[in-house]
Amino acid sequence: MKSCRRARGTMEERTPQNLLLCLSFLLCCTINQVLPASLTVSPSRSQFFKGDSVSLSCEEDSSSAGWTVRRNTTRGTRTQCGDGWGKPAGSTCAISYMDQLDSGVYWCEWREGAASSSIQLTVTGGSVILQSPVLPVMEGDDVTLSCHTKTAPSNLPAAFYKDGSLIRTEPAGHMTLHHVTSSDEGLYRCSISGHGESPSSSISVSEKVTLISVVPAALTVSPSRSQFFKGDSVSLSCEEDNSSAGWTVRRNTTRGTRTQCGDGWGKPAGSTCNISSLLLHDSGVYWCEWREGAASSSIQLTVTGGSVILQSPVLPVMEGDDVTLSCHTKTAPSNLPAAFYKDGSLIRTEPAGHMTLHHVTSSDEGLYRCSIRGHGESPSSRISVSEKVTLISVLPAALTVSPSRSQFFRGDSVSLSCEEDNSSGGWTVRRNTTRGTRTQCGDGWGKPAGSTCNISSLLLHDSGVYWCEWREGAASSSILLTVTGGSVILQSPVLPVMEGDDVTLSCHTKTAPSNLPAAFYKDGSLIRTEPAGHMTLHHVTSSDEGLYRCSISAHGESPSSRISVSEKPSTSAPPPPQ
Secondary structure, three states, X not given: OOOOOOOOOOEEOOOOOOOOEEOHHHHOOOOOOOOOEEEEEEOOOOEEEOOOOEEEEEEEOOOOOOEEEEEEEOOEEEEEOOOOOOEEEXXXXXXXXXXXXXXXXXXXXXXXXXXXXXXXXXXXXXXXXXXXXXXXEOOOOOEEEEEEEOOOOOOOXXXXXXXXXXXXEEOOOEEEEOOOOHHHOEEEXXXXXXXXXXXXXXXXXXOOOOEOOOOXXXXXXXXXXXXXXXXXXXXXXXXXXXXXXOEEEEEEEOOEEEEEOOOOOOEEEXXXXXXXXXXXXXXXXXXXXXXXXXXXXXXXXXEEOOOEEEEOOOOOEEOOOOEEEEEEEOOOOOOOOEEEEEOOEEEEEEOOOEEEEOOOOHHHOEEEEEEEOOOEEOOOEEEOEEOOOOOOOOOOEEEEEEOOOOEEEOOOOEEEEEEEOOOOOXXXXXXXXXXXXXXXXXXXXXXXXXXXXXXOOOOHHHOEEEEEEEOOOOEOOOEEEEEEOOOEEEEOOOOOEEOOOOEEEEEEEOOOOOOOOEEEEEOOEEEEEEOOOEEEEOOOOHHHXXXXXXXXXXXXXXXXXXXXXXXXOOOOOOOOOO
């Protein structure tokens, strides 16, 4: 049975301001298991010359349907293949001509929100690349590294380096690491005399990991059923304990995948979607998706042109509960005799058209349908049963960064803390970088002190996504930190900012005064030049969201950082006393 994991305190992701509360929806929902997919690269290497072509494919044991390739680069975060880059073909993405701006982190993402492990691809304008494994290698395997030039023969003598130190020079340009262990992990590069040196690539020694998104909101259906007659109306709402702001309803149907309410179907009203007259092609899978990428569990809605529907639970039912199924016609009375079937076999005929399953267990899971003589039969709908879980309330935690900024110079120090209203006990800092996914502070990086993680000297490979994770599996919102080897950084908010607030951006160099004139850019276009090196955005709205960077003449330009704007939560009067 696809059931909820038995874990006390499983949590849901929250809005940036409030982050987490207890996942009470687990009492009625099941998180469907998603078969793991991996991103494969052809040709299989992590470094490419400018002008090379590459094919990226999402491969999954049974089917790659529903997987797409996404990436984070200096051009944008979480952009999908075909959205200004690459040419999608099913679950494969082809890039026919790579340039330096295609360097970044790539991964596969499922339409229901799950994601594969990520890989780092580097495109160089130089003359030398290092051919090394794209994915983590298995402990005990042999790994061969090869040093190549763009035009010369591939067997020239080459020097190989790990973490900046020379390992050895190989006369034929390739070096084998035998029976690798975790001690072989690190940043490798190579150089060929008279041609130059390659970029660095990280080699990780570990098992493959597939990341599944935490399900943070629930989709509710009104009227609460999974089957509808053609012409019926339905309301779909994204419900979340504190605020539904930022959630939208999406669907997969025969008309399109991941289409948003209002985009040719439905009428959005906040985080609710209303469909006034259902058509047959509205049958499909529906879910809630947050603007930051998280997704709820999905539900299947079926619209029939026939005369009979089965009224059954939309969401999984709790083990031990009673479940009543009802068979209805479009026009006749609703209490006609009806026959009920499970997985194609007759269960029994009920004279009043409804049947109750008492104290359901996993053996009751299956496809149910019903029929009424003289009227026809309903479509089939699945009933799922979730295990009972014991939940404890956990107060939300947030990841705070000190100093509070998202960009750092190489060699800077930073402190990351999981802060929670009552106690930070049980929270740890984790990260995804090119060195590994979901690694914990102290596991090869950082120095933990309770629920705080201190990094005394940041390196380029410390760039990545960081978050707080509770020992029972809950997670805070994540933040992206960027470490640069350049001379300029943009100081901008780490977390999303509140709609209507003022936001000041500052452009800094590593050594010079911090008030030099600076040019500020949004999404690649110049906004303006400020004589004192800082710019204020007044009363921000969603139109201010985007990728910002800055430049200082004779010093260079900063990396890009994203600014997100969250809706101001509506305030309501407290309920009257009982």
